[in-house]
Amino acid sequence: MKKYLYIIAFFLIPIAAAAQRPVPPHSPEVHADDRVTFRYFHPDAKRVILDGEFLSSSQLMAKDATGLWSITVGPVKPDIYPYSFLVDSVQVADPNNTYLFANERFKRSIVDIPGSVPLVHSLRDVPHGKIDYRYYKSATLDTLRRALVYTPPGYDASGKTAYPVLYLIHGGSDTEETWTKxxxxxxxxDNLIADGKAVPMIIVMPYGNVRPDPMPSFAQDVVNDLIAFVEDHYRVLKDSKNRAVAGFSVGGGQTLNIGLTHTDKFAYVCSYAPYTATEEFRKNFSSWSPDGNQINNRLKLFTISVGTEDFLYESVKQNISMFKEKGLHVKTYIVPGGHTWMNCRLFLATTLQEIFH
Structure with a gap:
């Protein structure tokens, strides 16, 4: 009898221990009125602060008797926002949220506030394309590199239809997954194609960071290696009028480096809040004397976009003036907001409606 009691106790002890553990808090919780509740369990923490791009300033969270920290904010304008917790001054992602910001430096989570009206990035009941994770050999960098490749709804690798290609570059500490995640x-x-506002296209999202810095060879990698890989493995149109390059922040600077120095290969150059304080940009443009008429004839569209609260706003305005002084036709989008992916999604949505028409 004693033997059986030991066996029963052996199985019951883990169950009892598990029953004593707190239920993981639900976080974030988006309410019907667009308020959002964030929760974080840490009985020993002295101070937990919510930091998010939907806040004008960081907010101190409140702790209950069980050690659960929480705060409700808003209503918040519907969009997708990064956020994090500062736990005794250490930045951590929300451990109860699997939706993480794809970044090599920041530890942030993502909250999606859908709102009552679908936004341009919302998941809608429309035909959807496919994302491939592909590896290609970079002779320029002597390594294998990864790129994400979006093919539009209806793409058939064995079919006869060929598509234009947008090369889309992420920000400085982001990764090739940031543009999708x-x-x-x-x-x-998907949404713009379904609405007839964008041409069906292939979108290639490469990994833009090159180690060690500086990174003057990323442009060569794109022009010499990545384009060749895409054109060997996908049904694409191979002339400059069916090729575009765009990017955000550091990727926006790389877009200028790649597109404006290879107008024989790209007829569309769209730069979002470009960071240009790099050796490569100075090398390419500090004493640049372009043939403005030739570039304008080759480029069907050259745009630069930035928010008025962006920390790069002044430098972007200076670059816009510089390009205009060189005689280039540059279309500008100056909007409210900062150096954020909220603005970046809007910049991309605008670009997709303007290219390849």
Whole structure:
């Protein structure tokens, strides 16, 4: 009898221990009125602060008797926002949220506030494209590199239809996944194609960071290696009028480096809040004397976009003036907001409606 009691106790002890553990808090909880509740369990923390791009300033969270920290904010304008917790001054992502910001430096989570009206990046009941994770050999960098490739609804690798290609570059500490996980580039394309506002296209999202710095060879990698890989493996149109390049922040600077120095290969150059304080940009443009008429004839569209609260706003305005002084036709989009992926999604949505027409 004692033997059986030991066996029963052996199985019951883990169950009892598990029953004593707190239920993981639900976080974030988006309410019907667009308020959002964030929760974080840490009985030993002295101070927990919510930091998010939907806040004008960081907010101190309140702790209950069980050690659960929480705060409700808003209503918040519907969109997708990054956020994090500062736990005794240490930045952590929300451990109860699997939706993480794809980034090599920041530890942030993502909250999606859908609202009552579908946004341009919303998941809608429309035909959807496909995302491939592909590896290609970079002779320039002597390594294998990864790129995400979006193919539009109806793409058939064995079919006869060929598509234009947008090369889309992420920000400085982001990764090739940031454009889909945070930027929702694939859903924006799906929605605009379904609405007849964008041409069906292939979108290639490469990994833009090159180690060690500086990175003057990323442009060569795109022009010499990535384009060749895409054109060997996908049904694409191979002339400059069916090729575009766009990017955000550091990727916006790389877009200028790549597009404006290779107008024989790209007829569309769209730069979002470009960071240009790099050796490569100075090398390419500090004493640049372009043939403005030739570039304008080759480029069907050259745009630069930035928010008025962006920390790069002044430098972007200076670059816009510089390009205009060189005689280039540059279309500008100056909007409210900062150096955020909220603005970046809107910049992309605008670009997708303007290219390849």
């Amino acid at each position: 945070v930027g929702r580039a694939h859903l924006i394309a």
